[in-house]
Amino acid sequence: MVDDSLCFGTFELRPKQAxxxxxxxxxxxxxxxxxxxxVLARRAGGLVTTDELIQFAWPGVIVEESNVRVQVAALRKALxxxxxxxxxxxxxxxxxxxFIAPIVSAALSGLEPRSEVIRWHQRAPSLPLIGRDKAIADVVERLGRERMLTLVGPGGIGKTSVAMSCMARLADLGRKEICFVDLSTLDDPxxxxxxxxxALHLPLSGEPIPVILRALRGQSALIVLDSCEHxxxxxxxxxxxxxxxxSGxxxxxxxxxxxxxxxxxVYRLPPxxxxPNEDAPSATDITAFSAVQLFAERAATSLNPVSITPMNAGTVARICRQLDGLPLALELAAACAGTLGLDILASGLGDRLNLLTQGRRTIARHETLRAMLDWSHDLLADDHRAVLESLSVFRTAFTLNGAIAVAQMDGVSETDVVAAVLQLAATSLLHVDKADTTAIYRLLDTTRVYATEKLVASGRLDQARRQHADYVRMRLAAAEAEWKAARQDDWWARNGSLVEDVQAALDWAFSPEGDARTGIELTISSAPLWLGRSQLGEYWTRVTQSLNRLIATDLGGxxxxxxxxxxxxxxxxxxxxxxxxxVLAFQRALEIAESTDDVPSMTTAVWALAHERGVMGDHPAAMSLCNKLIALxxxxxxxxxxxxxxxxLALTKFRQGNLVEAQRIGEALVAEHRPVGPSFGTVYRYDQTxxxxxxxxxxxxxxxxxxxxxxxxxxxxxxxxxxRNPSSLCYILSSCACPLAFWSGDNELAAHYIDLLASETQRNAxxxxxxxxxxxxxxxxxxKAGVDVAGSNIIPGVSNLIWFDRQILxxxxxxxxSGPDLVDTGARxxxxxxxxVLRAEGERALRSSETDRQVLAERLFVEALDVAREQGALAWELRAAxxxxxxxxKGKQPHAAFGILQPVLERxxxxxxxxxxxxxxxLLNELRNSA
Known part of the structure; x- marks a missing residue:
């Protein structure tokens, strides 16, 4: 038996035997x-000087350093x-x-036969895994061609469960020599x-590594090392x-x-x-997603079972999104869904670390979300913890530059932040995406909630939020700079989610510890984000909040x-x-714009006021404002x-009934095909093209x-x-597309435009x-139902609609x-x-009980024909005809009827x-036959 053997790689060095x-x-x-x-192997990892090597190999002899190089070269060749x-x-x-290779030092005798007998075993998961079929298949396939594969992911994502399912799958495929080693309970490396x-059931009477190596040499087996991070x-x-x-x-x-x-x-296990974030998902739609399937299965088997229904589908979808598709969090939530109720559970997830506590008793770190995150947090160095906590102020994805801007503060340098971000990403506390060539980071929502608690306790919350607000302001400035140059899809892909960080920055800015001026500036510069992301209600609150602060500090005007x-x-x-x-808001804006000679803002205000006058039927005022725009x-x-x-001007001419001029101006605009979109600060206008x-x-x-x-x-x-300009889209649908479909009698197209208008207006409030x-x-x-629309009361409050809206109807x-509801001015x-309008009055006269109703109706129809001809409105002329x-x-005058209709139709x-x-x-064919 040799008592001083050194093992590394496939080699075994026996110094006593040389x-x-x-x-x-x-x-x-x-x-x-x-x-x-x-001497190198015995001091593995440490530096051995050339003089020390000479003294050990040539004791008492003076030799040149080159002799050492020759011997080392021979060693390298042999190894x-x-x-x-x-x-x-x-x-x-x-x-x-x-010497940098791992060394094993123990009493090994490579000459003795192996006496240890390994007892192989497999552990199967207690429950079938939901949503992991692809991951299991991928891992099993890669294990067939990789000698070592590490499943990486954040705590609670199901790494152990997937590993155990892979073991069971391999056993089904005939691989029996598998050993599962649970390292989670170790507190000593x-x-x-x-x-x-x-785990291999090997006898231990001394150093275990030689025993393990002796037992495994010549074996073909898989060793599963579970929970290695600590x-x-x-x-x-x-x-x-x-x-x-x-080797096996x-x-x-x-x-x-x-x-x-x-x-x-490495195989990174996804959530x-x-x-997706939809307004009203159906129960059928959401059960296609694996997070919902897991939640539903666990909720149905909990102490107080809960099922997914059409009524609660939206709430369940929101819970699954809030929990980031994290299996552990979903299981914890499902366990208390029946006890708390889904609505309370969804609204209470801000306190999820304390709320979700019904975890697995068999794994201590999985009993609560807090325990799971404590496990990861405790493994971090102090400066890495500080960076993680500071990054919790972000509400959405961020770049490395963003991390530096927010997390660099006293005691934490830029270098510290970079190192921390890399380590947090490596340990799965930061999720990493790629956008072009830039790495994009984000915290899972559960991790962010946990890190926020730690940030509050650290006393650095206000500084982190202040630096975050400054960073958001810088991001908005950069977004504005690229607004015109970038493709809209690219711009929104890079900047669209920034609105969530704007919200967070505004919460701080208008808090007692914040800076109201920063909040006002952010409210103004973030307008395109709120409008493009369909958050008008929230933006109304922010605008009102900013105006109130502005007026309260005498900074108006x-x-x-x-x-x-x-x-x-x-x-x-x-x-x-x-x-x-x-009108009040736009007139005030115009007053200030004129005093400061701000042409873009004057343009927006005058345009809006001209539009308001136009839909109210005040054509002289609308034309006066048009002339002001032209002069600008x-x-x-x-x-x-x-x-x-x-x-x-074209729109005002159209509303006045000057169709020929409206067509001339409109065709000239379209022929130019000059896509002049609004600038970043004037997104309140419609897209002109x-x-x-x-x-x-x-x-x-x-x-x-x-x-x-x-x-x-x-x-x-x-x-x-x-x-991505919802106000433009909804204007076009409501004022142009839907009426055109109705005018043409295309019911399918009308239904399509109505559906689109309904969804867009609801989504954008x-x-x-x-x-x-x-x-x-x-x-x-x-x-569609065959109801006589003319004689029905299907639209309540129709007489209270504004002038233009009644005209559309x-x-x-x-x-x-009918009657006074048709128009509210004498200039019909x-x-x-x-x-x-005239033809409508004629049709109403025909339906009346007046004795001379046909005479009155025909007089109005003739008047309608005259107006249509004068305006060049051939479509209205045909209707009047x-x-x-x-x-x-009906009056037994088919020849006269034929003569009225034919020349109009032929045009x-x-x-x-x-x-x-x-x-x-x-009708013309019928008249021709009867004539």
Whole structure:
């Protein structure tokens, strides 16, 4: 028996015998080379100077340093140093040499037969795993070609469960030699080898590593090292020793970070899939996601069972999202769902660390979320803990620069932050994504809640939040700088989620410890994010909060108030509709803009006021404001102002009934095809390109070009949806696309546009335009059911609608309004649908009980024809001709009816599949036959 053997890789050095063995085969080496190897191996990891090596190998002899280099070279050749990436001896220039491979020192006799008998065993999971089929298949496949694979992921993600399922799968495939080693209970890294020996049922009477190596040599087996993170150095060293010494051994490890030993491959275990953030998901839709499946299965088998229903589907989906698809958190939540109730559970997850405590009794660190996170937190160095805690102020993903900006403070340098981020990512406390070439980090929500608690306790919360607000302000400035140059999709991909960090920064800014001026600035500069992310209600609160602070500090009358008033006017319009409150906000903004000569803001305010006057039917005031816009554009040479002035003029001409001029201006705008979108600070306007095309489509339809109009409005809707400007999209749908579909009689297209308008207005909280979606839906449903819309009361409060909205209804269904409700000005004819108003009154007269109703009706139809001809409104002219011809036919005057209808119908060159032209063709044939 040899008492002083040194094992490394496939080699065994026996100093007392002056022998080096490789897999049991003796390697011929000179005595001096063996002497040098012995001293290096015995002091493995430490530096041995050249003088020390000379004294050990050539005692009492004076030799040159070159002799050492010759012997070391011979050693490296014998050890195959450098081949296949393996390194044993490294030189430190001018100092000496270092042996860097793991060493095992014990009483080994490679000549004795192995006497230990290994008892192999497998552990199967107690429950089938939900949502892990792909992970198990991937891991099993990789274990077939990798000698060492580490399953990496945050605590509670199910690494142990997946590893055990992989063991069971391998056993089913015929691999029986598997050993599971639970390292989670160890509190001393030096006990790792003993734990492996114990799991293998090997006798222990001394140093366990030689016993393990002797038992495993010649075996073909898989060793599973579970929960390595707290003993990671010892586990990595021993794993590497096993791989080097026992060629038939494979290793599967689980850890919150990679072991970083030679030959290791890594499989990062993802969370379970969670439902997307939708307004009203169905029970069927959400059960397709593995996180929901796990929650449902555990909730159904809990003490007070809970099932997923259509009523609670949205709440369940929200719970699964809040818990990041983390299996442990989902199981803990499901266990108390029946006791607490889903609504209370969802609303109480802010205190999830204390709330979710019904965990597995068999694993102490999994009994609560807090215990699981304490396990990871306690393994961190102090400065890494400080960085983790500071990063909890982020509400969404961040870059390394963001981490530095927030976490660098007294006692924590930039270098410390970089090192900490790398370590936190390695230990799965930070989730890492890739955006182009930049690494993007984020905290799982449960980790963020835990780290926030620690940050509060540390006393550094206010400083971290202040630095976070400064960083958000810098990010918004960078986003504004790239607004025009970047593609909109790319811009939103990079900056869209920033609105969540803006919210967090504003919470701090308007708190007693915060800085209100910073909050006001952030409220203004973040406007595109709130509007593009459909958060008008929340933004209304922030704008009002900022205005109140501004006025309270006597800082009104400047740029800040102007921008806030513009935002307020925009919000009032979309939530409450046109009216005095909207006008008040925009007039105040205009007053300040004029005093500061701010042309972009003047343009926005004047445009909004012109639009308000136009929909109210005050054409002189609207035209006066249009002229003001035109003057602004001409004086400044501003393309954006000129574009909005031209579009507003075209729209005002259209509403006045000057269709020819509206078409001329509109076609010139579309022909230029100059995509002049709003600047970053003026996002309250509609997109000029899409709005101009949609408005022109209405003009073209009324002028008799239905096919061209429908094609144009389809393109405008598609482009507005892609442009992430919800106010533009909803304006186009409500004022152009839905009416065009109704006018054309295309029920399928109308249903599509109504659905889109309803979903967009609901998602964006556009209450005013949501009213239009409801009215359109009522008309469509009544027509589908065959209800006489003209004689029904399907739209309540119709007489309270503003001028333009009533005009839209008249153009869609003349019988919806009657008498004074049709118009509220004496100038009926000064309107884009003046002819339709007159025809509607004629149709109402026909339905009345008056004795001369036909005479009165026909007089109104003739008047409608005259107005339509004067305006060039061929579509309205055809409708008036159909009404008059039908009346003449009933009056036994088929020849007169034919003469009225035929010349109008002959002037059409397109739109022959629209309802009006089809009806006119049928009526004309009937008149021709009866004549």
């Amino acid at each position: 022998v080096l063995l490789d897999g049991g085969r003796r390697i011929p080496l000179g005595s001096r080379a063996l002497a040098i190897l012995t 195959r140093d450098g081949m296949h990436g393996q390194r044993y001896i490294v030189n430190e220039s001018g100092r000496g040499y270092r 030096s006990r790792v080898a003993a734990a492996i020996a114990s 003993v990671i150095v010892a586990a990595a060293t021993l794993a590497e020793t096993l791989l080097l010494s026992c 051994i494979g290793i599967m490890a689980t850890s919150r970070e990679a072991l970083r030993c030679k030959g290791e491959a 379970l899939q969670v439902p 400047g740029r800040e108030e102007m921008q806030l008033q513009l935002a307020l006017g925009h919000l009032v319009f979309h939530i409450h509709g046109p009216g005095p409150a909207e 554009g001409e004086s400044e040479g501003n393309l954006e102002t000129a574009a909005i002035a031209s579009r507003t 899409t709005a101009s095309r949609a408005n022109l489509a209405c003009v073209l339809w009324i002028r008799g070009h239905a096919d061209r109009a429908l094609e144009m409005v389809r393109g405008a809707v598609a482009d507005a949806a892609e442009a 556009f209450a005013y335009m949501q009213g239009w979606a409801d009215r359109y839906r009522r008309i469509w449903t009544a027509r 008249v153009s869609i269904e003349a019988g919806l309004l 004819q000064a309107s884009w649908c003046g002819a339709e 159909i009404s008059l011809a039908s009346s003449k036919r 059409f060159s397109e739109g022959f599949e629209t309802t009006d032209l089809l009806a006119a063709s049928v």
